[in-house]
Amino acid sequence: MSRQVAVIGGDARYLELIKILKSNDDNEVILCGFDKLEQGFTGLNEVELYELDQSKLDVVILPITGTDSSGNIETVFTDKKINLNEAWFQKLKSSCIVFTGISNDYLTNVTKKAGITLVPLLDRDDVAIYNSIPTAEGAIMMAFEHTDQTVHSSRVMVVGFGRVGNTVANKFSALGAKVSVCARSIRDLARITEMGLRAIPLHELSNYTDDCDILINTIPSLVVTKEAIRNLPTNAVIIDLASKPGGTDFDFAKKRGINAMLARSLPGIVAPRTAGKILANVIEQILDEERE
Amino acid sequence: MSRQVAVIGGDARYLELIKILKSNDDNEVILCGFDKLEQGFTGLNEVELYELDQSKLDVVILPITGTDSSGNIETVFTDKKINLNEAWFQKLKSSCIVFTGISNDYLTNVTKKAGITLVPLLDRDDVAIYNSIPTAEGAIMMAFEHTDQTVHSSRVMVVGFGRVGNTVANKFSALGAKVSVCARSIRDLARITEMGLRAIPLHELSNYTDDCDILINTIPSLVVTKEAIRNLPTNAVIIDLASKPGGTDFDFAKKRGINAMLARSLPGIVAPRTAGKILANVIEQILDEERE
Numbered sequence A, B: 001m002s003r004q005v006a007v008i009g010g011d012a013r014y015l016e017l018i019k020i021l022k023s024n025d026d027n028e029v030i031l032c033g034f035d036k037l038e039q040g041f042t043g044l045n046e047v048e049l050y051e052l053d054q055s056k057l058d059v060v061i062l063p064i065t066g067t068d069s070s071g072n073i074e075t076v077f078t079d080k081k082i083n084l085n086e087a088w089f090q091k092l093k094s095s096c097i098v099f100t101g102i103s104n105d106y107l108t109n110v111t112k113k114a115g116i117t118l119v120p121l122l123d124r125d126d127v128a129i130y131n132s133i134p135t136a137e138g139a140i141m142m143a144f145e146h147t148d149q150t151v152h153s154s155r156v157m158v159v160g161f162g163r164v165g166n167t168v169a170n171k172f173s174a175l176g177a178k179v180s181v182c183a184r185s186i187r188d189l190a191r192i193t194e195m196g197l198r199a200i201p202l203h204e205l206s207n208y209t210d211d212c213d214i215l216i217n218t219i220p221s222l223v224v225t226k227e228a229i230r231n232l233p234t235n236a237v238i239i240d241l242a243s244k245p246g247g248t249d250f251d252f253a254k255k256r257g258i259n260a261m262l263a264r265s266l267p268g269i270v271a272p273r274t275a276g277k278i279l280a281n282v283i284e285q286i287l288d289e290e291r292e
Helices: A013-022 A086-090 A105-114 A125-146 A162-174 A184-193 A202-207 A228-230 A251-254 A266-270 A271-289 B011-024 B086-090 B105-113 B125-146 B161-175 B186-194 B202-209 B225-231 B248-254 B266-270 B270-292
Strands: A003-008 A027-032 A059-061 A096-101 A118-121 A157-161 A178-183 A196-199 A214-217 A239-240 A260-261 B004-010 B027-032 B059-061 B097-100 B117-120 B156-160 B178-183 B198-201 B214-217 B237-240 B258-262
Touching: A013 A027, A013 A271, A059 A271, A086 A105, A086 B248, A096 A271, A105 B125, A125 A162, A125 A239, A125 A260, A125 A266, A125 A271, A157 A162, A157 A202, A178 A184, A184 A196, A196 A202, A196 B156, A196 B178, A202 A228, A214 B156, A228 A251, A251 A260, A266 A271, B004 B011, B011 B270, B059 B237, B086 B105, B097 B105, B097 B270, B105 B248, B125 B161, B125 B237, B125 B258, B125 B270, B156 B161, B156 B202, B161 B178, B161 B214, B178 B186, B178 B202, B198 B202, B202 B225, B202 B266, B202 B270, B237 B248, B248 B258, B266 B270
Parallel strands: A003 A027, A003 A059, A059 A096, A096 A118, A157 A178, A157 A214, A178 A196, A214 A239, A239 A260, B004 B027, B004 B059, B059 B097, B097 B117, B156 B178, B156 B214, B178 B198, B214 B237, B237 B258
Antiparallel strands: none
16 A cells, blocks of 8 residues: 655755655655756656645655745745645644654644644754764865865864764864864763863863864854854854854854854755655654554 | 075965974075965065075975976966076075975976985875875865765775875775775785775776775876776766876766866865975974984
8 A cells, every 4th residue: 555745845855855755666756846856857746736635645745944934835946835824734634744854833833733743853863863974074074165274183172062063073083183072961071081082061161262273063052152252263263053043153253253154954965865865764764663 | 594495486385384484483484476475474575586596595495386397387476487497406506405396307307417405295205194184185075075975874985005095095984984995915905904994906996886986096097997987886976186197087987977086286275274384394304304
């Protein structure tokens, strides 16, 4: 028995995702919002939103960004506007699963009211850890581009030791950078020390930024403060990987003439194919578990 | 007793080199071919070639590229042409040391005739190994830019296990790539195996290229042949790090629609400051040894 999977909107990452979903004979994949896609992408089943009979869908896959607060969807491969209102979700069958990258109040509400399971993929530990690999490679690429020295033997300060911070610290260290990591918990500080890196309590960050060429923030609250920025060498760069608006006092960095950048969606930029594969694998796994 | 050091031509790497040489009070640094340099670069002692009294020079530093076959110098920071003919070299004192990156017949001849020591820096093992670090980082940057998957878990084939190949294999492996290395000698193949990488005898390369996403050549003779290219997957990329004209059958790669790139002077592109530091340190070390 095949299941109907509708992919509604999405970016370059979704091309690999669609390819993998289609390669599974269990899935009947219907695309919506991909009319600008090249012909080379063969065997597409591309429809307009109004042509889609949502009462028959088993799975709906929304873009990584989900919807905005009015149900509009960010689309890359169509110029047409796609809006999913409350009524649209009401017509899905109750066994339908809706995947999104991130959720918001709107999406959480409309799916809850419709009694439908919503899976925000980026909230999952496995997705976050897999995704941290292309994110860290993107951070390395930015370091290559925005400094005039090798990453090897650069002084790198990673702020935060969550799923992203851990991977970033690992990768820069593997390339021969001198890595320090700022964290709050004594457990994390112990682990950082065990890894052979310099562990710095987060509240002491500003006492150590004078000894730093590349500061990489991963904490989504204001932790890279005026004090931390004031002590940085003038040719240091700040790469902020935390979700918008980041954790850096960007205005102050600008005033001091320090190059500070908020990186956006690095997995989709440096490795769309890998990022799509990560999502496809997790979606397939969740659907398999449902079936059992 | 200070020594007169003339830096004649050079690229971005030489700015760091000049800075380091100037910071040593033993050196009186004279620049030639830097008239376009920004004012911010303070305390320059910039002259025209004809103003330079070469009989007083203790050290001459030529660009990485040396001279062409008529004694012309590649300059980045001047529009004026600089030519060093045989007569010019004859007027240097016999104790003068001439540094270049690479040498050619012209340069080897004119310095020999003038009885002067020529040091081609890139021939030295230490410089080549230090330089292999920014070269490898440049190769990683190219991999990021020209593939749509992470370096992590990519299948990387490194051709050659010299000073560059060894570093490249190390760095890609450190980032989690699945690295194979092709080499000729059984000694190298043993070392590659010891490093936990897959060792492949060079003459068998073409039997393994079907299992490769990124092929990185470091051997300056035609080793990436039609046969090797024929078996590559269509979306594979070739990054050729060997000196011009590389070791890849570029025409055949193009015919097969495989993206093959000859990388040029990566240290100067990704890390000019580090590259300059490497040269400065080795020059200082050689001059110190001379003095003892």
